[in-house]
Every structure is written in C-alpha cells, then in structure tokens.
Amino acid sequence: xxxxxxxxxQHDQLPDMSRDELEAEMGRLLGxxxxxxxxxxxxxxxxxxxxLYGGACVCMRGVCKDILRNRGSRTHRVLMGxxxxxxxxxxxxxxxxxxxxxxxQPVDAVASGMLSEELLYHDALSGAYNRRFYEDNLRNQHxxxxxxxxxxxxxxxxxxxxxxxxxxxxxxxxxxxxxxxIRSTDMLVRYGGDEFVLVIPGISAxxxxxxxxxxxxxxxxxxxxxxxxxNLTVSIGGVLSEGRTVExxxxxxxxxxxxxxxxxxxxxTDSDDLDPYEFHKPLLLVVDDSEMNRAIxxxxxxxxxxxxxxxxxxxxxxxxEQHGSGISIVxxxxxxxxxxxxxxxxxxxxNGWIDDVPVIMISSEDSDDSVLRxxxxxxxxxxxxxxxxxxxxxxxxxxxxLYTKQRRLxxxxxxxxxxxxxxxxxxxxxxxxxxELRNGESGPHVQHVRxxxxxxxxxxxxxxxxxxxxxxxxxxxxxxxxxxxxxKLAIPDSILNKPGRLTSGEFEIMKTHTTIGADMLEDMxxxxxxxxxxxxxxxxxxxxxxxxxSGYPDGLKGEEIPISAxxxxxxxxxxxxxxxxxYKKAFPHEKAMHMILNGECGAFNxxxxxxxxxxxxxxxxxxxEEDPPPPYFSE
Amino acid sequence: MSTIENAYNQVGADFNDVLRRxxxxxxxxxxxxxxxxxxxxxxxxxxxxxxxxxxxxxxxxTLKGIxxxxxxxxxxxxxxxxTEELRSKPADLTRAKELFAPVxxxxxxxAEALRAAL
Numbered sequence: 001x002x003x004x005x006x007x008x009x010q011h012d013q014l015p016d017m018s019r020d021e022l023e024a025e026m027g028r029l030l031g032x033x034x035x036x037x038x039x040x041x042x043x044x045x046x047x048x049x050x051x052l053y054g055g056a057c058v059c060m061r062g063v064c065k066d067i068l069r070n071r072g073s074r075t076h077r078v079l080m081g082x083x084x085x086x087x088x089x090x091x092x093x094x095x096x097x098x099x100x101x102x103x104x105q106p107v108d109a110v111a112s113g114m115l116s117e118e119l120l121y122h123d124a125l126s127g128a129y130n131r132r133f134y135e136d137n138l139r140n141q142h143x144x145x146x147x148x149x150x151x152x153x154x155x156x157x158x159x160x161x162x163x164x165x166x167x168x169x170x171x172x173x174x175x176x177x178x179x180x181x182i183r184s185t186d187m188l189v190r191y192g193g194d195e196f197v198l199v200i201p202g203i204s205a206x207x208x209x210x211x212x213x214x215x216x217x218x219x220x221x222x223x224x225x226x227x228x229x230x231n232l233t234v235s236i237g238g239v240l241s242e243g244r245t246v247e248x249x250x251x252x253x254x255x256x257x258x259x260x261x262x263x264x265x266x267x268x269t270d271s272d273d274l275d276p277y278e279f280h281k282p283l284l285l286v287v288d289d290s291e292m293n294r295a296i297x298x299x300x301x302x303x304x305x306x307x308x309x310x311x312x313x314x315x316x317x318x319x320x321e322q323h324g325s326g327i328s329i330v331x332x333x334x335x336x337x338x339x340x341x342x343x344x345x346x347x348x349x350x351n352g353w354i355d356d357v358p359v360i361m362i363s364s365e366d367s368d369d370s371v372l373r374x375x376x377x378x379x380x381x382x383x384x385x386x387x388x389x390x391x392x393x394x395x396x397x398x399x400x401x402l403y404t405k406q407r408r409l410x411x412x413x414x415x416x417x418x419x420x421x422x423x424x425x426x427x428x429x430x431x432x433x434x435x436e437l438r439n440g441e442s443g444p445h446v447q448h449v450r451x452x453x454x455x456x457x458x459x460x461x462x463x464x465x466x467x468x469x470x471x472x473x474x475x476x477x478x479x480x481x482x483x484x485x486x487x488k489l490a491i492p493d494s495i496l497n498k499p500g501r502l503t504s505g506e507f508e509i510m511k512t513h514t515t516i517g518a519d520m521l522e523d524m525x526x527x528x529x530x531x532x533x534x535x536x537x538x539x540x541x542x543x544x545x546x547x548x549x550s551g552y553p554d555g556l557k558g559e560e561i562p563i564s565a566x567x568x569x570x571x572x573x574x575x576x577x578x579x580x581x582x583y584k585k586a587f588p589h590e591k592a593m594h595m596i597l598n599g600e601c602g603a604f605n606x607x608x609x610x611x612x613x614x615x616x617x618x619x620x621x622x623x624x625e626e627d628p629p630p631p632y633f634s635e
Numbered sequence: 636m637s638t639i640e641n642a643y644n645q646v647g648a649d650f651n652d653v654l655r656r657x658x659x660x661x662x663x664x665x666x667x668x669x670x671x672x673x674x675x676x677x678x679x680x681x682x683x684x685x686x687x688x689x690x691x692x693x694x695x696x697t698l699k700g701i702x703x704x705x706x707x708x709x710x711x712x713x714x715x716x717x718t719e720e721l722r723s724k725p726a727d728l729t730r731a732k733e734l735f736a737p738v739x740x741x742x743x744x745x746a747e748a749l750r751a752a753l
Contacts, residue, residue, distance in 0.1 A: 290697045292666070292673045296704055299662055335696050364700040385703045388656040 015071065016093045025101070033103040038092070040099040041068060060087060064100045067091045072245075075136045077120055125168055126175035129189040134197060138187065139247045145201040146208035147249035148238035148269075149257040150178070150215075155194030157412055158230055166227045173224050174232055181215045197250055198238075205240055209269045212238050216267050229419060235260040238269040281306045282328035282400065287316035287344060288362065289336040297331055297362065300389045301396060305329075313339025317347050325356040329400050332379070334363035334370055345377035354378040358403045360395060362387075424479065432482040439488050439496060445575055446482045452571035452619065454478040459611045460567070466607075467563045473531075477564040480535035484543045484568050487517030499582045511552050514541050538562040543569045548603035558605075570608050573601045578623070589620050639664050642752035646709050646745050653706035667749050670705055676742050683735055686728055692721035698738070710745050713737040 017025065022038060029036045044064045063074050073090030087104035121133035152174055159167035171194070178188055182200065189197040200208060216234055224230040237256025241249035252270065260266040284305035286294045289312055298307045308327070310316035313336050320327060330348075334341035341363060348354040358380040363370065371382055380399050383392055432446030439445075457474045460467065469477075488496055491513050495506045502510060517540030527533045542556060542565035549557035551569075561569075577592035587595070593616060595601055597609065612619075637660060643650035657663050675698040682691035695718045702711040717734040720726060 289693070290673070290675065290701060292669050292675075292701045293697075293704065295669050296666055299665065300657075335693065337690075337693050364696070364703055385700060386653075386656060386706060387704055389658045389662075 015091050019095055022092065022094050022101070029101075029103050033105045035105070036101075036103040038094070038099055038101050039064060040094075040097055044068065044100065060089060060102065063089055064102070067100050068098055070142060072140045072142060123175075123190040126171050126190055128175045128179070128196065129187055131189065131191060133187075134189045134191060134246075138189065138197075138199060139245065141246050142243055143199065143201060143241050143246055143249075144243055145199050145241050145246075145249075146203040146205075146211075146238060147241050147246060147253050148198040148200075148208075148212055148236055149191070149250060149253040150196040150198060150234050150236045151257055151261065152194040153233045153235055153261075154408060154412070157409060158227075161409075161412060161416060162227055162230065166224070166230065169226060170224050170230055170232060173222060174219060174234070177219050177222050177232075178215055181211065181218060197246075197253075199246060203240075205269070208238060208240065209267070212236050212267045212269065229416065236267040238267065240270065283308060283323060283326055284396070285310060285316065285319050285323075285327050285330045286362075287313065287319075287330060287336075287341070288333035290333070293333070293362070296387060297392065300387065300392050304393070304397075312336050313341065313344045316344050320348065320351075320353055320357070325353070327357050329396060329403070330357055330359045331362045331383075331396075332359050334361065334365045334374065342373060342377060345374065345379060349378045356403075356407065358399045360399060428479050428482045435485055435488060439485060445579060446485075448575045448579075449484065449568065449571055450478050450482050451622070452575065453481040453567050455615055455618065456567050456571060456608065456611050459615055460563075460608070463611065463614075464607065469563065473535075476531045477535050477539075477567070480532055480539050480564065481568045481571075483517070483521075483536040484539045484572060485513060485517070486520060486536070486540050487513035487515065490516045497582055501583070511544070514544055514553050517541070535564050539565050539568045541565070543572055545569065546602040547605050550602060566605050566608060570596075570604050570612060574612065574619075577601070589616070589623075638752040639667060639749075642667075642748040643706070645748040646707060646741075648706050648708055650706075656706075664753065666705060668753060670701065671746060671749055671753070673701060675701065676738075679735070680739070683728065683732055688721060688726040688728060688731070691728075691731065692718065692726065695721055695738070698742075707741075707745050710738070710741040713741055 026036050026038060044061060060076065063076060067074060067089055068091070071091040073088065075086065075088045077086055085104050085106050087102065089100050089102040092099055092101045121129055121136070123130040152170070155167065155170065158170055171190075175188065175190070175196075178196065178198070182188060182198070185201065187197075187199040189199075191197045200211070203211070216236055219232045219234050222232060224232060235257055237253040237258070237260055239249050239253045239256065256268045256270065260268045282305050284301060285308045286297050287310045288294050288297075291311065294309045294311070298309065301307060305328070308319055308323070310319050316330070316332070317339065320330070330344075332341045332344055339347075341361065345354070345359060348357065348359065359378065360381045360383055361371070361374045361379045362383050362385075364385045365371075374382065380403075381395055383395055429447070432450075436444070436446055454474065457469060457477060461469050461471075461474065491510060495502065495509055498506070518537045521533050521537040521540060522528055524533060528537070539562075541553065542551075542561050545551035545554065545556045545561045545565060546569070547558055547561070547566070549555050574592055574596060577587050577595060578589060580586045593612075596604070596612070639660060640650045643653070653663055654660060657666070675694050679691055679694035679698055682688075682694055695714055699711060699714040699718050702708075702714055713734065717731060717738055720731050720734055
C-alpha cells in the first residue's frame, strides 16, 4: 500500500466511532497491516514495553501521548533490527473515550532503501525538512504557531538561465540563511522547488513579523557564492495559526505570499494593514473616446488596477509620455476622432514603448483586416464586444503576467550577456596583450586590428550583401581577429624581433606563424567547432594571403580567401604601416594609404579597399582620439 | 422580476446574457444610467442634420459599440447598419438618414424603458 492511499484512509475517517465500528475498522486494517492496535489513555500510560511490537522497536509512546493531547494523526518510520516499519497512529474517540488507533507494517526494504529518518524526512540538497515530512507530520496538526510561506523570487529564471548548479547553490544558500534565523525546534520545510513553509511554534505576532523581515533582509544581503549576479530575494506571507491546522494556515499564508509577489522581496503578515499596497496597484490606461466604454472597463477592473482614462489618441500618447513603462498595460480603442488606435500603436512602436507596455485592443471593429493590422502593429491581444467581465479580467491579467515575466527575463539576460561578453573580451585582450609583448609590437596593435576589423565589416555589410555576414558573425570575427598572430608565439625571438631585414631562410620560418597558429587552434579538439575558434583559425592561416594569389601559406586567390581573413589582412597591413616597428618608424596615414592603393603591400579585394577609403576619416579621427598628440612644449 | 430586467424584456434584450457578462445587477443599473447620459445619440442626429459624415460615422460607431456592450440588440442592429453605410467614402447621406430612422425609434424605445425602470 502506498503512502497516498494510506493517508486518505486515515484522513477521511472521523475520530468519533462506536466500539462496533472500531472493531470493524480494526478488522479491515488487519487485512493490510500485520499489526493493528487500539490503546486508550490507560493503556498508553501503563504499557511498559513498546506499544506496537513489544521490546524490539523504538517506542511510539511519546507519539501516542502527543496524539491524545493534540489529536490528528502521525506517521513514523520505525527501525527494528534492519527492517524499516511504517507505523501510523491516529486519534479516535470510541463511545466518548479518547484513544489511539495504531497500525504498522514493514516497509519494503528495496522501496525504502533502508532510509533512516534523517534521509526520509530531509531534503537531500538543502537539509531542510522535505515535503514528505510536511505531509506525514505537519499538515494535519492543530498548532499555535507562526506559519509562513516563503517563495524565492525568480528562482526559475536562475535555473533556466544560469543552470541548475546555480539554482542548487542558491537554494543551499537560502536554506542556510533561513536556518540561521530560527531555533532548532522551529521547522523549515522545502515545500516545492523554490517554496518553503516555516512553522515557528508559540510566537507572538510582533516577534513573528520581525523575524520574517529579518530573514528577508538577511537573504537579500547574502551573496550566492560563484553567482554574484544573483540577488536572493524572497516573497513571504505569514499568519498565526491560532489552533488551526498547519494546512489551513499555509493556505492563508500562501494567499498573502502571492500578494507580496506582486512587488517581490516583500513580507506581508496578517497583522499588516493591506491598504498601503493599494498604491502599488498596477496602472492601466484605457484609451477610448466613449466615456461609457471607459466607465464599463473601469468598473470591471478597478479593484485590481489603478485606472487612467484617455478620451482620444493624443491624450493616450500624452499619458504614455508622462508615465512611460510605469503604465503596466493599455486597453485601446481603434476608431477615435483625431489620432486613432492604429496611430497610437504606431507611435508606441516608434518610441519602443510597445516592448515594455502591452496593448489589448478593445474596439468593436472586428473585421479581420483591423484585427490583423493591430496585431502587426504590436498589439498583444484583442477583446471583442460585448465585454464579459470575467473574460476581460482574465485576458488583462494573462497579458500582464506574460509581459512582467518577459521584462524581468530580458533584464536578466541582458545583464548576463553583458557580463559574458565582457569576460570573453577581457580574456581575448589578455591573450592579445601577451602576444603584443612577445612580438615586440609597439602600441596596442591587437586592439587596433579588432577595432578596424569591426568597422570594416560593419561598413561592408552596409555596402553589399555578397558575404552574408550577420551581426553576430561580425562580433565573432572581430573577437577572432585579435588572435591573428597567435602562431608568432612559436617563432624564435631572434627572428621575430630582428631589427634588420630577414634572410630568406628566416622569412620562411616567419611565414610558418600562419600555419602554426591555425594548427594550434585546430588541435583544441574541445573548442574547434565553436564559431570563434573557426573564425580565428581561418584568420590565422590566411591573413597573409593576397587577392591575386601571391600570398602565403596556401596561395589562395580572390574569394577563395574567407572574407574574415581578407579583412584582417588589410587592416593588419594598414596598422603595421601606421605604427612603429622594430624595423621601421610609423608612417603617417596618407603615406600608408598611398602605399596600399599603389599595391606596394600586395593586392586586396577592391571592395575592401573602397571600404577603407570610405572609412579613412573616421579611422584617423579615432586614432587621434586614442593617442592625443604630445603637448608641443615637451618636445 | 426587477425593474431593470423588465426594461430589458420590454425592448427585447437578453437580460440574462448581460447579467452573466457584468456579473451583477448593480453594475447593469449603473451602466444603464450612464447610457442615458451618453451623448452619442444626440451627436449622431446633429451630425446627420448638419451633413457632417465623418462626425456621424464616429458617433454611430460609438453608439453601436455601447448598444452591443449593454446588450441592446434591437438598437445594435440598426446602428451597425448605419455605421457601415457611413464608413464608405463618400457616404450617402440621404441613405444614412433613412437608416437613422430605425435607430431613432429603437433609441427612443430603449431610453423610455430605462427611464421608467431607474
């Protein structure tokens, strides 16, 4: 028999029965349980050995006394020898006399995995009590206690975006903070994935409320180790149970928790006056020229939203300008004098408001054309007439919830994206810096190449669609460009940093930096399929190829050379010309351009030459900005 | 039977449907009062008399929407027909005036029944 059916059996029974009914019940139970006993008050006091099995097991005496006092039922795992037994006891009143009906059976050793109580009733990850403990020992207890439901804000987002390990660390951190705030006799239950139930017996309303606030504050202050971007905040609803069952108290606390969730990181207890939260009702804007329609919608929604009314499109736009994304949702009519609903939608999308503020159309224009046009302009939903109060409320709340979630998600993603991007940039820059040092190049050559590559690609994309470069490709190629001279790490110093002209033998060795770099990347089995590594490999190998096939190492020609390598080869040449090198001083921009256009540095893709010419003013300006000319008096 | 329900029955409107949508009789009464205060009908007549087709379209469109929300099916149908006539450009104002006659009759009937009930 599984726990569930057993539980149902117990809880469906009324505690009052006659002696006959008791005997019938015991007979029925004996069909399932090897041990069934009824004990009255005197039995429990007088019986010397175990109430269930004689001397062999952990005694249920304490449990029975507790049940006589507090009623309800308890289920315990009792370990006898190496056999786990499940023993249940519940309060019954037989012909007016209180007693305890107990039954027990061995738990299938395989099924139970020989679980000790610690394992059985504690959450393996966090060490808090688990849901089973709640179901078996707490749910039906009548208690005088502070009962709170705590829900970690955005936990699912943490899990989905940072991974389950982050979620696990967050849960562990949260539980250890929460447990540090309670006594060992208080009970913290991990009720669901990110939901906890806290039971603190014998506490006053004031102390309970203060304790919950302390917990929330302490959580918010605690960093999640390894995931500093995660802010642990919690929404809490708390009530005093006043002798009700824990389950009833939890239900009420859960309702308060959902109220708190509206703002997140908030504690609400039943002693709170909820009026202040009226001010935080979401703002809803109704744009409709008919006062009557505005009144109908306002009546339907005013208990949950603070309603703003606009009687024409212009007024609606003015409200949006004033409140921005402070407005949570817009209900919009189509046909209005002056600016109509479509005009309002267009204006919202022009200003980017439509991304933050959802719009539900409420017009009686229900032709497919109008509805489609509204959707195309960014409306989220359409409520047709005649209005039905429940449908209007449900639609509005659905769209609100979607948008709220999406808003939080995109903020979080943007932050993460930014952080990852920054870290990858940092690593690539460190790498580039190390190579610069090794190559003895003066000035931030690697950063220049990256910057110029980015500018050239951006311009190229605008000029032609021949190369199918997406903006994400562009970012990848720009990052990869910093690795173009990776292979120089393997070139002997005497050659790499030789001030004079290289002998032909030395030049042959120098040329191998292209293939060495590409091979290094190719050998990184784990990463070689990543877009970044693939782009870097192409660039390393082919950034000394020339458009007419005169370059090295492979003598590729024209478009055989990947566009990434073509761009890097040109900007590499330009930057080398305009920077100091061991073997030369920097040439001015005009001279460098002249040399490139003259073909003195080999042949390049004419389209790229055009890009370089188009961009030259910007390139010079950026360079000047970067190295301000030294003050003349210092010369 | 409540007086407002009576008024609905008198003009052949489905009171139970409106009650289901608005969830309380109190709301229906409040909106019925608003309906009597609403100026769309007067604006419509005025616009048609002065030959302003655009204004007539907006007013009849509003009146149609209100009638639909209030569940006044008898008023909704002729005002819908009038709205569609006025939507076409250029609108045929002679035809529109013909279509206004049943709107006027229904509006009168509805307003009278509501005034008696409120």
